[in-house]
Amino acid sequence: MASIRGIVAARRRGSRREEGRKWALPASVMSAPIRPPQFTSHRRLLEQKLSELHKCSDPRFLLQIHSQIFRLCLHRDQFVAPKLVAAYSLCRRPFAAAAAFDLVHFPNSLLFNTLIRAFANNSLPSLSFLAFSRMQRSDIPADSYTYSFLLKSFSGHLRLVEIIHAHILKLGFLPDIFVPNSLLDSYSKAGETGLGASCKVFEEMPLRDVVSWNTMVAALVRAGQLKNARQMFDEMPRRDIVTWNIMLDGHAKAGELDEGFDLFHQMPERNVVSWSTVISGFCLRGDMETARMLFDKMPVKNLVTWTIMASGYAKRGFFKEASALLDKMEETRLNPDSTAIVSILTACSESGLLGLGKRMHATAKKLKLIGTMQINNSLVDLYSKCGEVEEAWSIFKKMKVRDLVSWNSMIQGLAMNGHGGRALKLFSRMKDEGVAPDAVTFIGVLCACTHMGFVDDARTFFSSMEKDYGVLPEIEHYGCLVDLLGRRGILTEAYELAKTMPFEANAIIWGSLLNACRVHGDVGMAEKVVCELTIAEALDAGNYAIVSNIYASARRWDGMAEARLKMKDSGEERPSGASWIELDDSVHEFTAGYRLHPQTDRILKMLDRLGNHLKQLGCLAESC
DNA sequence: ATAGGGTTAG
Numbered sequence: 001m002a003s004i005r006g007i008v009a010a011r012r013r014g015s016r017r018e019e020g021r022k023w024a025l026p027a028s029v030m031s032a033p034i035r036p037p038q039f040t041s042h043r044r045l046l047e048q049k050l051s052e053l054h055k056c057s058d059p060r061f062l063l064q065i066h067s068q069i070f071r072l073c074l075h076r077d078q079f080v081a082p083k084l085v086a087a088y089s090l091c092r093r094p095f096a097a098a099a100a101f102d103l104v105h106f107p108n109s110l111l112f113n114t115l116i117r118a119f120a121n122n123s124l125p126s127l128s129f130l131a132f133s134r135m136q137r138s139d140i141p142a143d144s145y146t147y148s149f150l151l152k153s154f155s156g157h158l159r160l161v162e163i164i165h166a167h168i169l170k171l172g173f174l175p176d177i178f179v180p181n182s183l184l185d186s187y188s189k190a191g192e193t194g195l196g197a198s199c200k201v202f203e204e205m206p207l208r209d210v211v212s213w214n215t216m217v218a219a220l221v222r223a224g225q226l227k228n229a230r231q232m233f234d235e236m237p238r239r240d241i242v243t244w245n246i247m248l249d250g251h252a253k254a255g256e257l258d259e260g261f262d263l264f265h266q267m268p269e270r271n272v273v274s275w276s277t278v279i280s281g282f283c284l285r286g287d288m289e290t291a292r293m294l295f296d297k298m299p300v301k302n303l304v305t306w307t308i309m310a311s312g313y314a315k316r317g318f319f320k321e322a323s324a325l326l327d328k329m330e331e332t333r334l335n336p337d338s339t340a341i342v343s344i345l346t347a348c349s350e351s352g353l354l355g356l357g358k359r360m361h362a363t364a365k366k367l368k369l370i371g372t373m374q375i376n377n378s379l380v381d382l383y384s385k386c387g388e389v390e391e392a393w394s395i396f397k398k399m400k401v402r403d404l405v406s407w408n409s410m411i412q413g414l415a416m417n418g419h420g421g422r423a424l425k426l427f428s429r430m431k432d433e434g435v436a437p438d439a440v441t442f443i444g445v446l447c448a449c450t451h452m453g454f455v456d457d458a459r460t461f462f463s464s465m466e467k468d469y470g471v472l473p474e475i476e477h478y479g480c481l482v483d484l485l486g487r488r489g490i491l492t493e494a495y496e497l498a499k500t501m502p503f504e505a506n507a508i509i510w511g512s513l514l515n516a517c518r519v520h521g522d523v524g525m526a527e528k529v530v531c532e533l534t535i536a537e538a539l540d541a542g543n544y545a546i547v548s549n550i551y552a553s554a555r556r557w558d559g560m561a562e563a564r565l566k567m568k569d570s571g572e573e574r575p576s577g578a579s580w581i582e583l584d585d586s587v588h589e590f591t592a593g594y595r596l597h598p599q600t601d602r603i604l605k606m607l608d609r610l611g612n613h614l615k616q617l618g619c620l621a622e623s624c
Numbered sequence: 625a626t627a628g629g630g631t632t633a634g
Contacts, residue, residue: 148625181625214626245627252628276628307629342630349631377631408632440633447634479634508634 053083059091066100076104082114089118094127107138113145120153128153144173148182156189158197181211188219195223210240217243221250245273252281272298276305283312288321307340314347314356322356336360338369345378354386377405384413407435411444420452439471446480450487458484475503482509486516491525498532507538514543518550523559526550541567 049065066075066084074080081104088097097118104111112135119128132150135142147168154160165183173179180201187198202208202216213236220229233239233247244267251260264270264278275298282291295301295309306329313322322344329336336344341364348357361379364370376399383392396402396410407430414423427445430437437445442465449458462481465471478501485494494513498505510533517526530547533539544567551559590597597603 152625178625183625185625209625211626216626218626240626242627247627249628271627273628278628280628302628304629309629311629337629339630344629346631374631379631381631403631405632410632412632438632443633474633476633483634506634512634 053080053087059093062087062091075100078104078108078111081107082111085111085114085118089114089121092122094118094122094124098127107140109135109140109143109146112140113143113149116146116153117149120149125153125157142171144176144179147171147173148178151179151182151186155186156194158187158190158194161186161190161194162197177207177209177212180205181209181215184212184215184219188215188222192223195219210236210238210243213237214240214242214246217250218246221246221253224254226250226254226256241267241269241271241274244268245271245277248274249277249280252277252284255285257281257285272300272302272305276302276308279305280308280312283308283315286316288312288316288318292321303334303337303340306334307336307343310340311343311347314344314353315350317351317353319353319356322353323359326359335367336363338364338372338375341369342374342378345375345382349378349382349385352386354382354388357382357386371400373399373401373403373406377403377409380406380409380413384409384417387417389413389417389419402435404435404438404441408438408440408444411441412447415444415448415451418451420448420450420454423448424452424457437469437471439474439477442471442473443476443480446477446484450480450484453484453488455484455488455490475501475506475509478503478505479509479512483512483516486513487519489516489520491516491520491522495525495528505532505536507533507536510536510538511543511546514546518546518553521550521553523550523554523556539566 049068053062053065069075069080069084075084081100084100085097088094088100097115101107101111101115107115112131115131116128116135119125119131128150132142132146135146147164150164151161154164161183164186168174168179168183183201184198187194187201190197198216198219202212205212213232217229217232217236220226220232229247229250233243236243244263248260248263248267251257251263260278260281264274267274275294279291279294279298282288282294291309291312295305298305306325310322310325310329313325326344341360344360345357348354348360357379361382364375369375376395379395380392383389383395392410392413396406399406407426411423411426411430414420414426423444427437427441427448430441442461445461446458449455449461458481462473462477465473465477478497482494482498482505485491485497491513494516498509498513510529514526514529514533517523517529526547530539530543533543544563548560548563548567551557551563588597
């Protein structure tokens with residue numbers, strides 16, 4: 001397909017450079033030789049392909065057909081060019097779409113709209129806007145399509161959506177149902193205020209179609225207002241399969257699987273999305289058996305279904321099942337896309353399935369999906385969470401583009417693997433590179449301080465959050481600080497902070513303070529914390545266990561006995577803590593309080609030896 | 625224009 005002579009010829013012939021060309025043509029497109037349109041029979045052959053072109057989502061097929069278009073010199077054709085742009089957009093190649101756009105000398109509204117949509121659908125909002133302003137400058141009239149695509153680009157940005165809204169009102173595009181429907185969706189993704197605006201638009205709409213209703217139901221589901229969503233669902237004049245799927249998902253995500261399953265059975269028809277949504281609900285609940293039963297039963301599966309099932313297994317640490325499923329998926333010759341890879345990698349990092357994560361890393365390499373930021377971000381997270389910080393670091397180091405998430409993941413990764421100093425250094429490098437930290441960044445930074453025992457630095461960072469970066473401390477940040485003070489034995493100040501902070505301290509915070517009391521043997525403070533935990537109704541068996549421990553260390557047998565009794569009384573059987581490690585392709589499980597592992601005796605003996613060794617070295621085996 | 629899988633957070 002590619003020929004050097006062709007490239008040279010194309011360069012010579014096309015030496016007249018278009019004004020204002022912004023985007024470079026990809027090499028693969030340039031390699032298609034240009035010939036005058038002499039093969040009319042080819043044209044007819046192409047016609048069928050062309051009519052399907054805008055729906056083409058296979059990049060290889062698209063390249064092939066683009067080459068033919070090029071040879072026939074059809075790429076500037078006013079009917080062909082928009083289809084090319086749309087197809088590249090569908091294949092997630094927005095820059096190739098832009099290049100195809102750029103070859104047209106006099107783009108019309110349709111072509112501009114298609115380009116704006118290409119950027120909107122590939123999350124490049126600023127380029128969407130750039131295309132729009134180019135359109136304005138070239139005096140190409142914007143129409144209702146233009147505005148609905150722009151709205152999609154700016155979806156979730158209240159201010160921008162308001163501006164577009166004003167334009168729409170001024171230009172009178174509201175009667176076209178596509179426009180207010182886009183408005184509904186874009187507003188509804190802009191937080192609480194946006195949802196309010198969305199409702200207002202909805203109420204003022206003289207005509208509503210199913211999509212308008214669906215968008216509102218979806219908005220309410222997203223906002224967690226399930227009751228309202230359900231009410232709207234019940235009141236709707238007409239429902240289509242999308243409506244049912246939205247409501248199904250709402251129930252599934254809220255953990256109301258009984259209602260969801262009822263809905264699933266009531267639906268007049270079911271498609272892949274309906275099945276996948278219920279399966280996802282069962283995975284969320286951890287009922288992998290039902291999920292699998294439905295998975296095997298459903299008539300048609302697609303990539304999303306496979307991804308839900310595989311990451312469901314991985315999230316629960318089911319290494320064997322997840323691997324087997326991925327093997328089966330490979331047999332069906334279905335390749336994961338970057339979303340699938342990210343999804344499974346994330347599941348692996350949550351459950352610590354390093355082996356499976358490595359397999360997905362290899363798959364990503366094989367499918368040439370490795371360069372994307374999202375995948376790199378989840379790899380950094382995977383390796384950090386699984387204790388392989390240096391691997392995470394080498395991936396982070398090699399990344400050409402990094403976003404806030406990349407920095408946050410790496411800072412967090414270093415911090416939790418005991419490299420607090422490196423984490424703080426990375427934080428200052430992040431600032432040097434002009435990346436603004438957010439609330440998550442400071443969780444990592446404070447976590448780094450905790451690992452290093454840097455009380456003063458933590459205080460400084462904490463107070464600079466709002467002052468220097470405009471990041472409001474959330475309850476988690478106070479929690480970090482309480483935890484750090486507690487670990488360092490500054491119990492009174494930790495307690496005072498927990499009492500006086502602008503949030504009601506929760507069970508996690510009091511729990512961490514209680515544990516600090518145990519470590520530092522402060523019975524008095526422990527009793528105060530127990531009071532708080534009682535008020536918060538958060539005294540569970542785990543906390544009683546700590547209390548009993550504290551009394552035991554202080555030789556207060558009465559207190560210990562009482563705590564033991566309450567521990568038994570509190571009754572509710574908490575699932576005991578467990579951990580897994582992978583060793584030579586098998587997973588070893590350890591459960592607190594049970595001697596499940598066949599080599600428990602040897603392991604405990606070794607732990608004992610290590611503990612003694614640590615004590616001799618002056619490290620407190622029981623601390624932190 | 626609306627629906628299912630996605631990166632950081634004790």
